[in-house]
Amino acid sequence: MWMNRLGKSFGLFFAVVVLGFFWVAPFQSIAADSETAGDMTMGHGSAEEIVVVKVNGQVINMAQLMREMADVSRKKYGTQEISQLLAEKIKREATEKLITEELVYQVAHSSIKTIPSERFDQSRQEIRKNYGSEDEFQRYIKDEFGGEKKFRYWVERFLTVELYISQEFDSKIIVTDQEVQKAYDDARSYFVTDEFVQVNDLVFFLDPMSTESVTRIEEIKQTIVSKYNNDPEQMPTDGTFAVEKNMPLDKVKDQKLYEAAKGLKEYGWTAPVNVEGNLHIAQLIGYKPANNKSLKEVTPYLTSEIRKQKRQAMLNDWMAGLRKGAAIEMMDLTQ
Incomplete structure (x- = not known):
């Protein structure tokens, strides 16, 4: 949910590198106003006050789930008619995604407590580039986050995960000459053609x-x-x-x-x-x-691709173990 609200510059990193998804949300609003939605949510009042899941005590609320469901529906199922069965599937997928995001953040935050101000400022400028004027950018912050404070919270939340992955995984990835040679041999028909x-x-x-x-x-x-x-x-x-x-x-x-x-x-x-x-x-x-790329010419490309594959494998193994020992409590909202 949080990378969807921050847009593609941030969502792309998490979606591809961490979750392995093949779609991300664009730099635009994807959800209805949570207060308005909350007034219509089973009579429980504000959607932000309705607890859907607790992950190690941290709350995921109905507003987050509704935003995520809207995004999953739009990006993955498009114009498909939403049957009751599909709606339940979308809800499960959205819930699982939010739980994974929360677990990833909790682990990252346990190691990285603060984000340097200059890194936040740099990221803020990256997002700002997608808006034609400062007024348009400020409207985005207000509409999506309710103000600068929450905007900064979600940006720093993402950066925490990004920095953690860089520190904990990237430095451990080693690509050998033998692996590069094998990749070249396997793809020789691509690199050497008449x-x-x-x-x-x-x-x-x-x-x-x-x-x-x-x-x-x-x-x-x-x-x-x-x-x-x-x-x-x-x-x-x-x-x-x-x-x-x-x-x-x-x-x-x-x-x-x-x-x-x-x-x-x-x-x-x-x-x-x-x-x-x-x-x-x-x-x-x-x-x-004719294409006759030598091993030396394509070694930087092959090394980069092998690193990406190894990183993804490491992240997949890591995430598969995140739930072990995690306290995940699904709320009963039928009452």
């Missing part, structure tokens, strides 16, 4: 030595471009040519066409090319340059 050329090939059954043949080929090409939207398949054949669509060219076997076509712009045409006694013109429809 040049690729694909064409529409028109082969002509005309005298390759006649200038009239070349003139006729140029006329047909211009007709395709001007009358048939540059699509050779739409050109009616008169028996003097055939079209082979989507033809990958072999660098050795189709050397002449390959060399003539590879330097063209997309959907451009070659001049007539004599291949084994037949004249061809080729239209370039696909090109990928």
